[in-house]
Amino acid sequence: xxxxxxxxxxxxxxxxxxxxxxxxxxxxxxxxxxxxxxxxxxxxxxxxxxxxxxxxxxxxxxxxxxxxxxxxxxxxxxxxxxxxxxxxxxxxxxxxxxxxxxxxxxxxxxxxxxxxxxxxxxxxxxxxxxxxxxxxxxxxxxxxxxxxxxxxxxxxxxxxxxxxxxxxxxxxxxxxxxxxxxxxxxxxxxxxxxxxxxxxxxxxxxxxxxxxxxxxxxxxxxxxxxxxxxxxxxxxxxxxxxxxxxxxxxxxxxxxxxxxxxxxxx
Amino acid sequence: xxxxxxxxxxxxxxxxxxxxxxxxxxxxxxxxxxxxxxxxxxxxxxxxxxxxxxxxxxxxxxxxxxxxxxxxxxxxxxxxxxxxxxxxxxxxxxxxxxxxxxxxxxxxxxxxxxxxxxxxxxxxxxxxxxxxxxxxxxxxxxxxxxxxxxxxxxxxxxxxxxxxxxxxxxxxxxxxxxxxxxxxxxxxxxxxxxxxxxxxxxxxxxxxxxxxxxxxxxxxxxxxxxxxxxxxxxxxxxxxxxxxxxxxxxxxxxxxxxxxxxxxxxxxxxxxxxxxxxxxxxxxxxx
Numbered sequence: 001x002x003x004x005x006x007x008x009x010x011x012x013x014x015x016x017x018x019x020x021x022x023x024x025x026x027x028x029x030x031x032x033x034x035x036x037x038x039x040x041x042x043x044x045x046x047x048x049x050x051x052x053x054x055x056x057x058x059x060x061x062x063x064x065x066x067x068x069x070x071x072x073x074x075x076x077x078x079x080x081x082x083x084x085x086x087x088x089x090x091x092x093x094x095x096x097x098x099x100x101x102x103x104x105x106x107x108x109x110x111x112x113x114x115x116x117x118x119x120x121x122x123x124x125x126x127x128x129x130x131x132x133x134x135x136x137x138x139x140x141x142x143x144x145x146x147x148x149x150x151x152x153x154x155x156x157x158x159x160x161x162x163x164x165x166x167x168x169x170x171x172x173x174x175x176x177x178x179x180x181x182x183x184x185x186x187x188x189x190x191x192x193x194x195x196x197x198x199x200x201x202x203x204x205x206x207x208x209x210x211x212x213x214x215x216x217x218x219x220x221x222x223x224x225x226x227x228x229x230x231x232x233x234x235x236x237x238x239x240x241x242x243x244x245x246x247x248x249x250x251x252x253x254x255x256x257x258x259x260x261x262x263x264x265x266x
Numbered sequence: 267x268x269x270x271x272x273x274x275x276x277x278x279x280x281x282x283x284x285x286x287x288x289x290x291x292x293x294x295x296x297x298x299x300x301x302x303x304x305x306x307x308x309x310x311x312x313x314x315x316x317x318x319x320x321x322x323x324x325x326x327x328x329x330x331x332x333x334x335x336x337x338x339x340x341x342x343x344x345x346x347x348x349x350x351x352x353x354x355x356x357x358x359x360x361x362x363x364x365x366x367x368x369x370x371x372x373x374x375x376x377x378x379x380x381x382x383x384x385x386x387x388x389x390x391x392x393x394x395x396x397x398x399x400x401x402x403x404x405x406x407x408x409x410x411x412x413x414x415x416x417x418x419x420x421x422x423x424x425x426x427x428x429x430x431x432x433x434x435x436x437x438x439x440x441x442x443x444x445x446x447x448x449x450x451x452x453x454x455x456x457x458x459x460x461x462x463x464x465x466x467x468x469x470x471x472x473x474x475x476x477x478x479x480x481x482x483x484x485x486x487x488x489x490x491x492x493x494x495x496x497x498x499x500x501x502x503x504x505x506x507x508x509x510x511x512x513x514x515x516x517x518x519x520x521x522x523x524x525x526x527x528x529x530x531x532x533x534x535x536x537x538x539x540x541x542x543x544x545x546x547x548x549x550x551x552x553x
């Protein structure tokens with residue numbers, strides 16, 4: 001059940017997308033988000049769609065994985081559709097029942113929003129699917145390093161991020177285990193009345209908190225044993241270096257972005 | 267008594283991802299009723315996945331799990347009743363404790379079964395007696411206890427449900443030898459009192475040898491063998507080939523045999539070995 005969560009998962013590979021410099025990948029992802037949000041016409045969105053498909057194909061990751069991500073956010077998308085469908089009053093009325101009204105514009109905008117959210121999810125998933133969490137936080141640290149001059153704790157932030165990312169799978173596994181253990185004792189977690197479920201949640205949360213604190217404690221001790229005392233003077237095992245392909249990827253993305261902007265104005 | 271069987275049971279993890287793996291592969295078996303069975307297998311042999319099928323925590327990818335001849339997944343609503351009849355104690359069960367007092371924590375399972383207060387109390391007292399938890403601990407917080415005590419409270423939490431089949435996944439993991447012997451002794455107490463079937467997963471051959479009357483061996487997701495303890499340890503070479511060990515005393519007697527000193531019996535506990543040697547010596551004296 002919890003195993004099916006795919007957001008933030010990394011699939012090792014050797015594709016061109018995998019090999020891009022993670023710093024570039026983050027910037028490209030931001031450009032992609034701008035690309036998807038820049039226009040309000042279907043034609044600009046189609047530029048984003050072509051870009052997404054292109055990147056997904058290049059990444060060599062199965063389309064199925066991306067569809068799984070979409071599935072996990074289906075409730076959010078449905079909510080967006082419902083809100084747009086019933087609250088947009090302009091355009092031709094297609095269907096009416098008492099105070100509820102569906103207009104042609106409402107339908108248009110709903111479809112537009114669905115496509116936009118889907119593209120956004122799939123496109124940004126490429127980043128986490130093709131970049132290991134450790135490299136990702138390295139890249140974040142490097143990208144934010146100018147802020148160090150403003151006394152912003154960049155290293156600490158990056159360390160916190162990598163620890164958090166590192167422990168997501170561990171905690172999921174742990175939660176899975178505790179849920180199973182309590183289920184074995186007859187706790188109703190995915191069946192039974194709402195009250196029973198809420199009560200049984202305690203039997204999961206308490207052990208989970210206890211073990212999180214224990215893990216944090218152990219990690220802190222382990223880090224101290226290895227003389228960790230912050231970012232100053234630390235060197236890196238993996239140096240980030242940009243290659244020509246990174247600049248090509250940047251250029252391609254910029255062309256797509258320009259196309260989206262131009263098509264929107266036209 | 268609960269009769270648990272599986273038919274062509276198969277389970278595959280993460281279907282459709284690069285991490286796809288078949289953990290249990292067409293396993294057909296019928297668990298022996300009433301005795302103590304040891305479950306052995308190399309890490310990743312599928313034993314933990316297999317046992318989670320017995321009480322319906324995992325739904326098979328294909329194949330069936332039968333309880334008293336009925337498919338446990340036939341009616342999903344009854345799956346809780348299956349879990350009351352087949353109890354499962356996970357590895358490191360002390361991490362599941364959550365109640366304010368030891369008593370309440372042990373009572374969690376029995377309460378979920380909907381038993382009345384006096385029956386719950388009776389079961390908790392009996393189990394506490396089996397597992398060696400003194401009365402004065404009952405009102406303490408489970409988080410104040412020592413590691414070994416926590417483990418016993420957690421095991422008691424499942425035992426108090428008095429399942430007809432009790433499955434324990436490495437109940438002695440991470441304990442010192444004294445703690446290990448104690449836990450096994452407590453499990454035996456429970457077995458003697460309730461006469462319920464027990465399935466115990468363990469890496470330690472020595473533990474299983476002196477404890478179980480039959481052994482189920484898993485290898486690479488498949489059922490390797492399921493037989494009396496004597497017969498399983500007789501297959502010393504095959505077990506070694508799949509990365510398992512037999513008790514040290516069995517190895518000693520095996521090599522004695524190769525040196526021409528044949529006792530003609532399978533030996534897998536030190537006590538039995540001692541008895542055989544003394545017998546042999548007595549025979550010699552007698553001559």
